[in-house]
Amino acid sequence: MSERRRRCGAQVLREPPLTVRRRVARAAGRTWARLHYAQHVEPHLLSISRLRLPIRNLPSSFDGLRIVHLSDWHLHDDESIHRVQESIELANALEPDLVAITGDFIHDGHSKIETAGRLAAHIRASYGVVAVFGNHDWAVRSYWLRRYHASQPRRRRLRQSLRSALESYGVRVLQNEHFLLDRSRDVVAVVGLEDLWSHRCDVEAALKNLPPEIPRIILAHNPMTIEKLKSYRCDLLLAGHTHGGQIKLLQNRLLAFGRAVRHYRAGLYRANEGWLYVTTGVGCGSFRMRYGVPPEIAVITVYPGDPDRDPYVIHR
Ligand SMILES: [Fe+2]
Numbered sequence: 001m002s003e004r005r006r007r008c009g010a011q012v013l014r015e016p017p018l019t020v021r022r023r024v025a026r027a028a029g030r031t032w033a034r035l036h037y038a039q040h041v042e043p044h045l046l047s048i049s050r051l052r053l054p055i056r057n058l059p060s061s062f063d064g065l066r067i068v069h070l071s072d073w074h075l076h077d078d079e080s081i082h083r084v085q086e087s088i089e090l091a092n093a094l095e096p097d098l099v100a101i102t103g104d105f106i107h108d109g110h111s112k113i114e115t116a117g118r119l120a121a122h123i124r125a126s127y128g129v130v131a132v133f134g135n136h137d138w139a140v141r142s143y144w145l146r147r148y149h150a151s152q153p154r155r156r157r158l159r160q161s162l163r164s165a166l167e168s169y170g171v172r173v174l175q176n177e178h179f180l181l182d183r184s185r186d187v188v189a190v191v192g193l194e195d196l197w198s199h200r201c202d203v204e205a206a207l208k209n210l211p212p213e214i215p216r217i218i219l220a221h222n223p224m225t226i227e228k229l230k231s232y233r234c235d236l237l238l239a240g241h242t243h244g245g246q247i248k249l250l251q252n253r254l255l256a257f258g259r260a261v262r263h264y265r266a267g268l269y270r271a272n273e274g275w276l277y278v279t280t281g282v283g284c285g286s287f288r289m290r291y292g293v294p295p296e297i298a299v300i301t302v303y304p305g306d307p308d309r310d311p312y313v314i315h316r
Contacts, residue, residue, distance in 0.1 A: 038247070038289035043079075045294040046086055046282070048094075051268065052313040053275055054305025055235045058215050059186030062302065067217065068096040068125070069298040071240025072104040072281030074136065075112035080283050081119070087282045087297050088122050094299050098127040098181070102240040102279070103134025103195060103221035105166070110158060117165035127181055130172045132192040134221035134241060137162055140197045174219065176206040189216040196222040203228050217302075223264035223278045226271045235274040236302070242266060244280030248292025266293070268314055274307060 018026070058065075068091045073084045091099060105116040123129045139158050163173050172179070174192020181188045189210055194200040201220070210216065215235045218225075223239040244266035269276040280296050 034291065035289070038291040042290040042292075042294055043284055043288075044083065044086075046083070046090065047294050047296045047316060048090060049279075049296050049298040050313075050315040051277065051298060051300045053236065053268075053300060053302050054307050054310035054312065055215050055302045056274075056306060057213065058188065058235075058302060058304040059183075060304055061184040061186045062181075062188055063304055065181075065188070065302050066094065066097045067238075067300045067302070068094055068099045069102065069238050069277065069279055069300060070099065070282055071102040071221075071238075071279045072134065072243060072283050072285070073101075073116065073119075074104055074107040074281075074283035074285055075115055075119075076107035080107070081112075081115060083282055083295065084119050085122075087295075088119060090297055092122070092124045096125045096299065098190070099123050099125045099129045100190075100217070100219050100238050101129065101131040101171070102219050102238055103132050104136045104240065104281070104283070104285075105131075105134070105162060107136055107283075107285070108139075110161060113158075113162050113165045116162065117169040117171070120166060120171045121169035128170065128172060130174060130179075130190055130192065130219065131166060132174055132219045132221060133159055133162070133195055133198070135195050135197040138195055138198045140195070174206075176200070176202045178206055178210055178216070180214075187214055189214050191216050191218040193218065193220040193225055193228075195220070196225055196228075201225065201228060203232060207232060223276060226264070226269075226276050229272055232272075233274075234272045236300070237271065237274070237276045238300075239264070239276065239278050240281045242278060242280075243285055243290075244278075244293040246280075246285065246287060246290055246293050268312070270307065275312075 074080055106112045137159050166173050176194050178189050178191040191206050193206055212233050218234050218237045220239050222241045226237055242261045242265055245261050264278045266278050266280045279298050280293055282295050
């Protein structure tokens with residue numbers, strides 16, 4: 001009995017010990033409630049992460065450039081479409097200069113390709129929408145079978161159809177390519193790399209003819225791409241793929257499948273003298289649930305500065 005309770009004469013009433021049947025019933029009830037929450041509540045708790053990052057040699061005309069980062073839509077049913085619509089409404093309300101989508105538009109097959117294009121057409125940004133493909137857009141769903149999957153002609157047709165659908169709705173798809181954002185005669189490069197699992201990621205081709213003094217924002221689906229960028233300038237790499245682990249279990253530790261989740265689960269990292277931001281994404285992958293890892297969109301504002309010295313801000 002605590003000292004305070006003893007002094008005021010309070011009686012401590014102890015609950016009778018639980019029987020085995022009651023314990024099982026309580027555990028089953030908790031599990032059912034958690035499952036229900038993970039399937040029907042948390043996937044809809046879309047949050048906004050706000051970041052302010054210094055970028056080396058960023059021209060002053062780009063001070064305050066606002067990038068909204070979306071990823072991993074995984075379109076497969078009405079619920080997933082509704083989630084993406086919600087994320088697009090939030091993104092538009094943030095009045096971005098550029099919207100960057102880092103892949104996995106569709107979950108499986110051709111059925112949602114047109115939907116992905118129609119949804120993307122609602123995004124408003126002064127420099128438009130730029131995107132790269134993820135492993136699901138290449139129909140590569142297994143790390144172990146990635147070479148075989150990526151080489152299949154019917155899978156090649158999938159990403160060709162997705163590219164033309166997205167482009168017909170105004171999305172700029174970058175497959176190992178870059179383009180320049182232009183403001184008051186200053187430029188910043190936006191680079192898009194192919195997904196690692198497709199075995200077509202070619203950094204050399206993507207950065208061809210790009211002078212090293214030009215700051216660059218790089219889009220890639222898989223955060224492990226940062227390892228391919230070790231000998232190149234990379235001021236900010238935006239990635240998705242991990243879904244933040246998606247399910248946090250075992251006393252709040254994550255079930256960490258795969259190297260990407262173990263090394264770059266989610267959030268902001270210092271890498272290659274620049275930044276890596278890994279978003280938890282908007283949708284759900286093969287497990288149609290989230291627990292302890294809500295979906296997010298990130299809004300990143302950049303300013304001229306030194307990442308080693310100048311402050312960065314993350315606000316969730
Ligand atoms: Fe994904």
